[in-house]
Amino acid sequence: MIHFEWPWLLAALPLPLLIRWLLPAALPAEQAALKVPFLDDLAEAGMNPRRKSRSGRPFIFAAIAWLLLVVACTRPQWLGEPIEQAVSGRDLMLAVDLSGSMEEQDFILNKERVDRLTAAKAVAGDFIERRAGDRLGLILFGTQAYLQTPLTFDRKTVKTLLDESAIGLAGDNTAIGDAIGLAVKRLKNQPGNSRVLILMTDGANTAGEVSPLKAAELAAANRLKIYTIGIGADEMLVRSFFGTRKVNPSRDLDEKTLIAIAKNTGGRYFRARNAEELSYIYLLLDKLEPIAKDKQYFRPRTELFYWPLSLSLALAALLCYFRLRWA
Incomplete structure (x- = not known):
């Protein structure tokens, strides 16, 4: 169906007649010194009949x-059939650790050794693309926590900003408590049963104004469910001058605190020692139950104003042509 976005502009249709009626007639540029009453009759009598027929x-x-110009101003549009939008009702915030320890290369991705952040970007990026219907947000934290993306349905933008993040961008330390506190602040005004935070880190809280457990209490009070992910391999072979030895690259990971955070908020703790486990964790998170909301519909719109506008301009050009020809 055709829809006019600004139909009230149709009231401008009689504007030229009102102007002609209200304003006084313009006087000729050159007036004769002597008024001849029958001059107009003589001019009309001598007028070319063909020209008179065209007047x-x-x-x-x-x-x-x-008329066409006014119709174009009303912004006519063609409305398509209503399309139901997939809206699950979940408000999901991702918090990603950018501290210096995330540069540890203990993950294998596509048969290549990569650092933890690169693996997290690849897996979390796929997770973001699958979250159709959710509003997603992104928090990046290191020494401080920053809101990189507020809640939005634009999954492409969230993924792009995650891909553009870099180790050390927020500092080299780890402020887990501040990241949770920032998520609580951004989600507290959302529906209580749809608030979810997925927090991924490879270390322990070493910075920030709020302790992780205190922040978890605040999250629980605001009904924010937190899923925590501890990332990093349990062992890694390191070559040195004295030979090859095994080390634990995740020795600084505070699993006890991450487990407590998840437990206190009704979430769950996951351990990702490699890229496969990390992918499996995000597949499990994909099964979060949606919160039912009223159905939303979208009607595609096609702008039509350029058709009457083009015809109006063409007629204006034709008028100019006739005026020059008949002058």
Whole structure:
């Protein structure tokens, strides 16, 4: 169906007639010194009949051009069939650790050794693309926590900003408590049963104003469910001058605190020692139950204003042509 976005502009249709009626007629640029009463009769009598027959055309063209211009101003649109939008009702915030320890290369991705952040970007990026219907947000934290993306349905933007993040961008330390506190602040005004935070880190809280457990209490009070992910391998072979030895690259990971955070908020703790486990964790998180909301519909719109506008301009050009020809 055709829809007019600004139909009230149709009230401008009689504007030229009102102007002609209200404003005084313009005087000729050059007036004769002596008024001859029958001068107009003489001019009319001597007028070319062909030209006289055409004298009404400019008015008709001008009226049609004005009508089309007003119609174009009302912004006509073609509305398509209603399309149901998939809206699950979940408000999901991702908090990603960018501290210096995330540069540890203990993950294998596509048969290549990569650092933890690169693996997290690849897996979390796929997770973001699958979250159709959720509003997603992104928090990046290191020494401080920053809101990189507020809640949005634009999954592409969230993924792009995650891909553009870099180790050390927020500092080299780890402020887990501040990241949770920032998520509580951004989600507290959302529906209580749809608030979810997925927090991924490879270390322990070493910075920030709020302790992780205190922040978890605040999250529980605001009904924010937190899923925590501890990332990093349990062992890694390191070559040195004295030979090859095994080390634990995740020795600084505070699993006890991450487990407590998840437990206190009704979430769950996951351990990702490699890229496969990390992918499996995000597949499990994909099964979060949606919160039912009223259905939302979208009607695609196609702008049509350029058709009457083009015709109006064409008629205006035709008027100019006739005026020059009949002058």
